[in-house]
Amino acid sequence: MFKKLFLSISLLFLLSCSNKKTEYDTNGNKTKEYELINNKISGVYKEFYKNGDLKAIHKYKNGIRTDSSIYYNNKEEIVLIDKYLKNNILYQKEFNNNVLISEGKCSYKTQLDQYSYVNQIDKWKYYKKNGKIDKVIEYINLCGKQYSNQGWYFDNKGDTIKKYGNYFEIKFLPKNFKKKEVVCIQMIYKPIIYLNSDVMLCFDIENKVSKDFCNIHKVKLAKIYKTSEILKTYVKFESSGQKNLRGYIKEFFNKQATEQDSITSGERYLYFDIPIKVE
Numbered sequence: 043m044f045k046k047l048f049l050s051i052s053l054l055f056l057l058s059c060s061n062k063k064t065e066y067d068t069n070g071n072k073t074k075e076y077e078l079i080n081n082k083i084s085g086v087y088k089e090f091y092k093n094g095d096l097k098a099i100h101k102y103k104n105g106i107r108t109d110s111s112i113y114y115n116n117k118e119e120i121v122l123i124d125k126y127l128k129n130n131i132l133y134q135k136e137f138n139n140n141v142l143i144s145e146g147k148c149s150y151k152t153q154l155d156q157y158s159y160v161n162q163i164d165k166w167k168y169y170k171k172n173g174k175i176d177k178v179i180e181y182i183n184l185c186g187k188q189y190s191n192q193g194w195y196f197d198n199k200g201d202t203i204k205k206y207g208n209y210f211e212i213k214f215l216p217k218n219f220k221k222k223e224v225v226c227i228q229m230i231y232k233p234i235i236y237l238n239s240d241v242m243l244c245f246d247i248e249n250k251v252s253k254d255f256c257n258i259h260k261v262k263l264a265k266i267y268k269t270s271e272i273l274k275t276y277v278k279f280e281s282s283g284q285k286n287l288r289g290y291i292k293e294f295f296n297k298q299a300t301e302q303d304s305i306t307s308g309e310r311y312l313y314f315d316i317p318i319k320v321e
Contacts, residue, residue: 043084047105049072059293060074061075061077061079062077062078062079063075063078063264064256065075067092069092069275071090071092071093071094072090072094073090074089074090075085075087075088075090076088076102079104080104080191080255082102082104082105083105084102084104084105084134085101085102086099086100086101086104087099087100087101087277088100091116093319095114095116096114096118097113097114098111098112098113098114099111099112099147102255107126108126109125109126110124110125110126111123111124111126112122118195119137119138119139119140120137120140121137121138122135122136122137122285123135123137123147123290127147130149130150130254131147131148131149131150131163132147132148132149132150133145133146133147134147134148139174141169141171141173142169142173143168143169144166144167144168144169144315145166145167145245146162146164146165146166146167146181147162147163147164147166147169148160148161148162148163149161149163149183149196150188160188161181161183161187162178162181162186162204163181163182163183163188163189164181164277164287165178165179165180165181166178166179166180166181166254170198172198174194174196174200175196175198176195177193177194177195178193178194179192179193180192180193180209182253182254182255182313183253184254184255184313185254185255185256186254186256189313191312191313192207192210192312193206193207193208193209193217193258194207194209195207203230203267204290205234206234207234208233208310209231209232209234209312209318210229210230210231210232210235210273210291210314211229211230212227212228212229212230212316213228213230213272214226214228215227215312215316217317218321219279219285219319219320219321220280221279221280221281221282222279222318222321223278223279224275224276224277224278225275225276226274226275226276227275227277227287228272228273228274228275229243229272229273229274229291229317230271230272230273231273231291231293231312233293234293234310235293235294235295235308235309238295239293239294239295239308240256240267240268240293240294240295241267241268241274241291241292241293242265242266242268242289242290242292242294243256243265243266243267243268243275243289243293244263244264244265244266244289244292245263245264245275245277245287245289245290245314246258246261246262246263246264246265246288246289247277247278247285247287248288249256249277249288250287251263251286251288251289252289253286253315255288255290255313258288258289258290258307258313263289273291279308279318279320280318282320282321283319284317284318284319284320284321285317285318285319286315286316286318287314287315287316287317288312288313288314288316290312290314291311291312291313292309292310292311292312292313293310293311293312294307294308294309294310295307295308
């Protein structure tokens, strides 16, 4: 008797807390289908086109999106997959005709079904129609705005096409840094805006530049002009601990206009953030 009463009470409790919902537009077309548990969306959440075809599938737990969301076009083809990570970051895969065309991380404002993407971040991969890698673009948060920082382009063999890329490589970075020890850091910069442009390395070793580089033009930076293929600088840290060598590489040119080329000047900034541990 007690077991039956307990089961009845449990079933009544579940029914009162669980509530399946279906939403319709003004024309009576189903738009959404989901379940509320304790007044929070939980489980599978579906969105539909006006003709009833599936538009998107999400997964929720206690009102928060979890796992991946899948989006479809009106041909029932997958166009986008979002995998939710931590700290308002998701991993996104984009498709065209069911073929992967790009993938990478981006940030967003909210986890509800109505949310907006903020910025692409880190390195994004873009693919050719044959599925091979076409290019990799690094995006950074530059004072709240998305900035295309570095870029690598590839041929059908997967080799880097240096003609089109714009990036830097650390040629030499010591493994061990000691307090007050002078060490050499070497970089190679791949120019892009002009064949014989000038290059300048600007950096801060006192951790005054913010992570999003918002204050970089207000901080006094050390400057090194390129004299060879390698950008070489010497640094010394006065204290131990985790450091970040932040700065930018500025490529610029000034020239006289010609009949064939009326452009007289240009500049390009490439930002870097190199973590360094000082013993």
